[in-house]
Amino acid sequence: MRGLALFQGMADERLARLTARVTEQQLAAGELLFAQGDVADTCYVVLDGELDVVAHLGDFELQLEICRPGQIIGEMALIDGSPRSATARARAATHVAVLDKGAFVEMLRSNPALTLDLLRSTTTRLRRTSQNMIDDMAAKHAELARAYDELQAAQAERIRLSRIEEELAVARRIQQLFLPRQLPQPAGWQLAAYNRGAHEVGGDFFDCIPLPGGDLGLVVADACGKGVPAALFVALTRSLVRAASLAPAAFQHGGSAQAAPLADTIGLTNDYIATEHGASHMFITLFYGQLNTHSGAMRYVNAGHNSPMLFGPGGVLRSELESSSLPLGIVPHHRFEMRETTIARGDMLLCFSDGITEAMDASGALFDEQRLLDAMRAHADLPAAALVERLVEVVDGFVGGAPQSDDMTLLLIKCEA
Structure with a gap:
């Protein structure tokens, strides 16, 4: 020591x-x-x-x-x-x-x-x-101050995201209001439809427009892209198609005050989008059929959309109404080809978006058109509303728990036998 x-x-x-x-x-x-x-x-x-x-x-x-x-x-x-x-x-x-x-x-x-x-x-x-x-x-105080600042920033971000979610939810409700609340059911006909977006707002829509003289305007469309831009484009297109369909023909070609001709409706919508919104590089595929509910005759334009399927009794495929024109919004003053067909008694017309046939399961396999044809054949005797509901169940069953990859839309027109 x-x-x-x-x-x-x-x-x-x-x-x-x-x-x-x-x-x-x-x-x-x-x-x-x-x-x-x-x-x-x-x-x-x-x-x-x-x-x-x-x-x-x-x-x-x-x-x-x-x-x-x-x-x-x-x-x-x-x-x-x-x-x-x-x-x-x-x-x-x-x-x-x-x-x-x-x-x-x-x-x-x-x-x-x-x-x-x-x-x-x-x-x-x-x-x-x-x-x-x-x-x-002092170090702990500085650390707590930083943590508090980070917490405040996180809280502000959470509030911002919550507001975005609320705004998107409102947008989704507004977009749903664009769809027909009830579909017309002319004597001898059954109509049913379904729409489900992959995101809060979607880029698909369907419409059924009662036209003078008893005709029905049948519309299914799919805007390019997804989310808010596609939803805005859907709102624009739907409004243009409806307005042009119901505008007196006198405003376009000096004709009588009846619904505008099909070609004029599509042409006016396309020209406005391509001219006024061409810089957005957005376009929309669209099927528009003008159905005479008395005779079953239908004139239609398919502008780049999935081909609607025309089935006979028993769910047998009769024909596909293939695309004959470019999508809307690509080329102004484009000439859209109009075709004709007939929906006879016992027939069904199924219009759909690619979110149906391209629905994917967890492995990436597509539902495809063949499975859609098989489902139609298996359940063809159901009423239109029940058939549409069953088709959605079949697609969801195939997809399983995989996330929905695209907007899904169905419009079924059934002529009673």
């Missing part, structure tokens, strides 16, 4: 008496010398090795200092009689001298200079510990 600075000023006789009262203790790395809160009746002098002095604040551990050879530790609890204010843990194999309270008091009495050095050392350690705690609290 004489080799330690702490005892170099002590007389040999007093050091000998002190040494006789001192015991020694060996600590392995990680072993505790004492724990925070322990009752104190000894202090220690580090002879060899090092000790970590740490305080525990809840689950957080704060390092106060490192005690090295020649330093005394644990004396404050002997001075004020309080429990240990910190934990001492060996950093490596450590050797300490153990002084009971009597030996500690004898050491102070025998060497006033030592007492002053100890007081100075204790004061310095308290200042250092206090400063460390202040610095740590």
